[in-house]
Amino acid sequence: MSKKSMGPRKVSFDSSQPLKIEDEYEPEPIRQSKGGIQYSIEVPGVASIEGEGKPRINAFAAQFESLPKTSADQVQSLHHNFLRGVQIAGDLPFLGTRPVTNGLAGPFIWQTYNEVFKRVRNLSSGLLTFPSISSGIPASIGLFALNRAEWIIAEQACFAISAITIPLFDMLSQDALKHILVQTGMETIIATRDKAKNLMKLIANGITSLHQIILMDGIDEEILFIGKELNLTITGMTDLERLGAKTRPSKPPTPPSGTSIATICYTSGTTGTPKGTVLTHTNCLALLRGISTLQSISHFTPITPSDVYISYLPLAHVFERTMVVNLIHVGAAIGFYQGDTFKLMDDVAELRPTIFPGVPRLFNRIYEKVKRGLKERAGGVYEWTFHRAYAAKEEYLKRGVVKHLVWDAIVFEGVKEKLGGRVRLMLTGAAPIGKSVLDSLRICFSATVLEGYGLTETCSSLTFTDENDCTPDQVGAPVPGCQVKLIDVPEMNYFSSSVPPRGEICVKGPNVFQGYYKNPEETAKVLDADGWFHTGDVGEWDAQGRLKLIDRKKSVFKLSQGEYIAPEKIESVLKSSDMVSQAFVYGDSLKPYLVAVLVPDRHTFMNWATKKQGFYHKNFKDLCIDPGIRVAFAKAMDEHGRAHGLKGFENVKAVYLESDADAFTIENGLLTPIFKLKRFVARETYKREIEEMYRGLHV
Incomplete structure (x- = not known):
């Protein structure tokens, strides 16, 4: 038996002696990335164009004249991908949910691939009972909910009938939501009750295109009453599934092709009106095909039916949806968080994802x-x-x-x-x-x-x-x-x-x-x-x-002396300090300096303020508003910035220290659902503080 196969052994520690554990077992093979490895190469035979570099492609994939065909190459649509997952996984767990009783979440309860397939088939048949969906023209159907099993079931039902899904971000403003409804003219939305109530407010204020709302989490009397007043059809999702089981279409719906539009995904947007990104089934399968190629040549970790994934990043965003595509392709399991990020670690402990x-x-x-x-x-x-x-x-x-x-x-x-x-x-x-x-x-x-x-x-x-x-x-x-x-x-x-x-x-x-x-x-x-x-x-x-x-490039602006500023780059440097949790850098084209709103990390900030600055008798909030501390903190950030390559004009000259650890959140509108800063909103939120910082700099 080799030393490697013996497994870990008990080791006694003596801190006065050097430890030589590495010599006591055979380490696993080293996969060293040598200096000569090229990860991308220029596309062969492409002529140079002035002002442009030559296009580059993945070097490992390019090494093969004929790459091995993968299962992803045979999948033509997202619906086809789902059918493949069902065929592979069958009675294996697919979608897991934690039921909450009296405020306490229980163990995950799972629906298998076969069970979800049955629900998808029934729901797709139920959707075809609506004339606007069965007309033969691909219908646009909204999805409005936090991550949950019904979200996946609803989207797969839409794909089965070649409908186009339009996911709606949980934190969309009423104006943004109104814009999407008007621009798409969607008649049907599948939503949870809380989101349905938001929709009904818009309908009451003049949105006329929406005709039916399908509720993922069941009907209540209040929604039924309001729906009737607004001439809306309100249907429970499980009720529609039961109807679909009884009313199968005589002719199966035409399945989507690769060129069919799969989704119109509205960007969360840091400024302005959200734009609807049109994505085909081929677009949505591109990452799956690329990853499958890398897996076939051992350059991407294989995903298998035994894998378990925790779903909490917004399903309305393409990253989470493309991850779901990859997981379905191999028949892996997806467990959903409760919908509260503060309880995420509890959900993770229960799910034990891989x-x-x-x-x-x-x-x-x-x-x-x-x-x-x-x-x-x-x-x-x-x-x-x-x-x-x-x-x-x-x-x-x-x-x-x-x-x-x-x-x-x-x-x-x-x-x-x-x-x-795990x-x-x-x-x-x-x-x-x-x-x-x-x-x-x-x-x-x-x-x-x-x-x-x-x-x-x-x-x-x-x-x-x-x-x-x-x-x-x-x-x-x-x-x-x-x-x-x-x-x-x-x-x-x-x-x-x-x-x-x-x-x-x-x-x-x-x-x-x-x-x-x-x-x-x-x-x-x-x-x-x-x-x-x-x-x-x-x-x-x-x-x-x-x-x-x-x-x-997009968020670049000039200072009054003509220097170009990329605030995201500077914020990244500031946040690399263990004293900064969040950062918003602001500059005015009429001013020569930058200022910043910073959320300090409470633990390291308190240590710095007491041990290095000598403030022993103040609490965290009082320290944040102390003028002397702010000046000292700005100086510390200047030193940190210069040490990390920022030029003099890129360093902030004044700071406002925000004592609220949750000052920048999705919920208060300062972050997009993928945690990017909404600069216009941040500027308006901290307008007074910005003006005070500039007054203090006498500019």
Whole structure:
């Protein structure tokens, strides 16, 4: 028996002696990313165009003259993909929900793939009893609810009859919701009762297109009464399923094709009116096909029927929906959170998922909790052991390995339990994530962590980091099937001919949307005649052909002295400080300086204020409003910014310290559902504070 197969053994610790555990077992094979590896290559035979870099494609997929065909290549539509999942998984668990009784959530209760198939078939038949849906013209049907099993069932029922789904964000303003209803003219919405009441307010104020609401969570007398007053048809979803079981159409509905429109996904929008992104079934399958190709050549972690996924990121956003597509394809299980992010960790502990998606804001919080737990147990054998184990696994990360036979069992098992103990794959996107956070997730949870980059307009598919590469500060190579190029942004001094090449990121391929719904002017601004989508993000190719996100073109503005400012870049640097939880950087084209609204991390901020600044007798709120502390904090942020590469004019000269830890949330309208800052709303919210900061700077 080899030492490797013996498994972990008891080890006695003596902090006075060096520890040599690595010599006592055979480590797993190292998958080192050598300097010569190229993750993307230029498309062969493409001529150079002035002001543009040559398009690049995934190097690993390009290595094969004839790539192995995957099961995803045989799937023609999202409905076909669902039928495949049912065929594979059958009586295996599919959709899991925690029933809540008297305020207490119980264990997850599961519906199998076969059970969901039956519900989908019945609901699709029930939908065809509405004349507006059975007319032969693809109907647009709204979906308005938090993540839940009925959301998936409803969407699959729509796909079965070639209907077009229009997901509605939970936190849409009344004006945005009204715009979507008017622009699409949708007649049917499948919603929960709370969302139905919001819709009824709009109908009472003049929206006339909506004729029927189907309730996912059952009918109550109040909604029936209001619906009757508004001449609305109100139907329970389960009632419609029962009707559909009795009234099967004599002729099966025509299934969708790849070119059929699957969904009109309205962007959450940081400013202005939301735009409807038109996505076909082929668009929605692009990421599945790309990932399946990478899996076939061992460059993406396989997803299997034994995997369990926690669904809490908004289903109205394309990332969560494309994840569902990938999970259905292999017959994996999806458990839904209760709908309350404050109870998410309780749901995770009960579900014990194997795949955990997240956004940097959430992963930053997990990272801070791990650090805080270590500080609370500081000193002695535990702290020494933890740092020793952490350092050993950091060395492994340099070689692409996230597991350690001994340290995982001795030190990190307790940390892994915070996410249920079974997570093997983490996915992150939507915003940049720091190296320290990425390293911590890989080390403490012994999980593969993949970072992706995409937009609604690319159906979340653009680049993905390689499974075998733990290099930070990059978002990987193009997803197989699409091409990515950089074009010059001369006004920001970014050129594709520079070393390294820099410019606006453009993408072309089956992932790129068809245009904005009924909005040719906005479509023409971003989708050129050759089919390239211009993202508005600024990227850089590193020496190994991986994409780095370095700036954003869309939110750039000038200061009074003519310097171009990219606030998101500066906010990312500020948030890399362990003293800052959230940041909003503001600049005025008539002013020479930047100011910022910062939400301090309570724990580290209090330590800094007391130990380094000598404020021993004030609470957190009083410290935040203290003028001296604000000046000292601005100076500390200036030092932090310069240490992380910010130029002098990019550093903030004054700060307002927000003591409310939940100052920037989706609920209060300052963040989009994917946690991006709504700059216009933030500016209006902190208008008085911004003016006071500028007065204090005498500008």
